[in-house]
Amino acid sequence: MTGWAGKVGRIRVIGTGVMGRGIVQLAATAGVTVELADVRREAVTEAIDYVGAMADKLAAKGKLDDPQAVKDRLVAVDAPDAPADGVDLVVEAVREDIATKRALFAGLERVCPQETIFATNTSSLSVTEIAAELADPGRLIGLHFFNPVPLMRLVEVVPGARTHDWLPAEALELVKGWGHEPVLAKDAPGFLVNHAGRGLNTEALQILAEALGEPADVDRVARDVLGLKLGPFELLDLTGLDVSHAVLESIWSGFHGEPRLRPSWLTRPRVAAGLFGRKNGEGFYSYTEGKQQVPEEPAAPPKPSSPVFAADEHLGRVLSAAGVQVVSDAYPDAVLLVPLYGESTVDAGTRAGLPLDRVAGVDPLGGYERRLTMSVHPGLDPAAGRAAWGALAATGRPVTVVRDGPAPIAQRLLASIVNTACFIAGQNLASPDDIDTAVRLGLGYPRGPLAWGDLVGGDIVLRILRGLAASTGDPRYRPSPWLTERVALGMPLASTGTTPADLRS
Helix, strand or coil: CCHHHHHCCEEEEECCCHHHHHHHHHHHHCCCEEEEECCCHHHHHHHHHHHHHHHHHHHHCCCCCCHHHHHHCEEECCCCCCCCCCCCEEEECCCCCHHHHHHHHHHHHHHCCCCCEEEECCCCCCHHHHHCCCCCHHHEEEEEECCCCCCCCEEEEEECCCCCCCHHHHHHHHHHHCCCEEEECCCCCCCCHHHHCHHHHHHHHHHHHCCCCCHHHHHHHHHHCCCCCCCHHHHHHHHCHHHHHHHHHHHHHHCCCCHHHCCCCCHHHHHHCCCCEHHHCECCCEEECCEEECCCCCCCCCCCCCCEEECCHHHHHHHHHCCCCEECCCCCCCEEEEECCCCCHHHHHHHCCCCHHHEEEECCCCCCCCCEEEEECCCCCHHHHHHHHHHHHCCCCCEEEEECCCCCHHHHHHHHHHHHHHHHHHCCCCCHHHHHHHHHHHHCCCCCHHHHHHHHCHHHHHHHHHHHHHHHCCHHHCCCHHHHHHHHHCCCCCCCCCCHHHHHC
């Protein structure tokens, strides 16, 4: 590395909690001398012992050659605002309170050399507002690490409105030099990852508010159809609803009531009731000795003797291979299965001119490979519904049976994830590559949302969103111009395309 990043040899980390310790371990392992400071002197000692123990563990596993060298780079200082000659960078990891952070940096400005750069590890506060009262706000930048820092390779580099122009590029190089993956994000509410993550959570909560299924139903669909490691309600329980509710509310208000980010009414009373999740044993799931208690899936009916008409040839072949009698038309004794793309079973059945009392909807997203989702509308004959369920279960795939809604659950979740990312790209809050990298690493999705949209098909995502918008009238589903333009032009969602800057080059 050249420039400022290549010269950073000594830093100070203020705040020795979980995040601070992780940043200390990362920097010291990368060869940087790290001063540790905290308002509690004993916390510094504890942090040094902790990082030293972690170095020994890594060495025992063959992942670190010289643990003593890491320990030798750890330096205790008496106070956060102790004299800081020779400190190239100060990283703050104290509590999320803007007054606390401002006061801290004001004190540091009095003791640090003019060339010392300041970084805040804030996850939700405006970098610009934190820097606003500094004599030189240009020296402050956001470096948002993720927990646990040594394992979560992502770092959001967030310049404020007055951050020196040269600093973001150098901060990106610094993070790379420490072995992590940086992305550049605008100083907007939620930065990049927390903003992008609203796509899944807000829509999952909306689905629950519409009483289309239980949390376990939504989570099973999210895991098996979309390939997520954790379903949205499992994730909310893991994070803690007290934390997630605050983030949902702050990002929505930060964007002045943007409809696509609108939180659910469900979270506030649940927080008031203390239904936080894993941390206190009860959330969307209950926990016994830390183990999640998940209701068993209901047993499916047997394979029906009645014939089945599948309005999708692919589904028909899957059913036939399972020994289900599949017929080529909607005969009077046949159970009718219709594929749904951005519409309800009632709308799809009506459009096809089918007798609705025998029509059940099936989500084709995912190609009927892992889990099948069947939608039940109020006018469905129960006997026909049981036969439809039994036919789908005969394939050997698990079947989730939910109430009919304006679109299938997996489609709603995916369309919201992709559309949110398209809005982020369209507002130039981050580059397409950084959006996909940040979401993949920061949220653990199987792929970045723009690449995901391209895999499914931007036209399919747009069809789902337009169907949702038309049937609900809810502006939360309005498609991003980034999405609609690229579909119209036949361009990938991950492509920036031509910009005015390209004409000036």
